[in-house]
Amino acid sequence: MLEMPWVDFEKCTGCGTCVAACHCGAIVIVESKAIIIQTLKCGWCTVCEAVCPEGALLCEFEIVIEN
């Protein structure tokens, strides 16, 4: 399953800043919470994490060493 940015629903206020900033149109606000609904569109550009005023969106990277 495609991994998605993680939304902390306790911190998310549903302000919509991430929706406006997302170049991929992957995020919508549902019941005052950010939901990444277009999962195939999300390109992990991390702009949603950068703009979120609450620090509610996390785009985590697994760091690996290529053999």
Added chain:
Amino acid sequence: MTLTVPVEFLQASPYFADMNVSELDSVAGLFFEKKIDKGDTIVWEGNPGEALYFVASGAVKCFKTSEEGKEQILQIVLPGNSFNDVAVFDGGPSPTSAEAMSLVGLYGITKRDMEKVITDHPWLLHNIVQVLSAKVRHLLDLVEDLSFRHVISRIARILLEYADGAGPKPKLTQQEMAALAGTAREVVGRSLKTMQEDGLVRMERNRLVISNKDELVRLVNSHP
């Protein structure tokens, strides 16, 4: 009696090294267990240090926050290691906040119970000095990094430190890399882009692949 914390867990901790099984059994009975959801705060900077915590699973970040809201991560605590030690031993407020980076399992012991353990087993102070010395050494390395290394070199060091290797490592956001490196998130983004252009790393969606480890090590050492 079912103990909250397995004796084997305590045995592996430098705090309780050299304790015999019956001593460990009595100490284990003083521990409590906590499960913390990702993103939840366990300890708030400035609050009284009420308990010493040991990470059983997951990862915990210990950080200070500036008045402007900027974070500086001082330590990411992985299974087997402890946090909130300083406040428990000096009686002052917690010097850092601690937040769960994933679902976290903790074993905790209250300040009062830890004091009782030390009173009953004073030789444990030798272990505690060693644990605290290791933490001081880690903080001195951090001061050296922040004072003398260039940002890109600090970020390269973080990538090497947190690359999946011998043990499980937490995933990191660019914000967390910035908070570890003592810089802004945008600087991390630019540094990763430079490293990618130079062929040192490759961004693959949510994976950051170190494609040229030797060069990355050289980058760490070339900016002392």
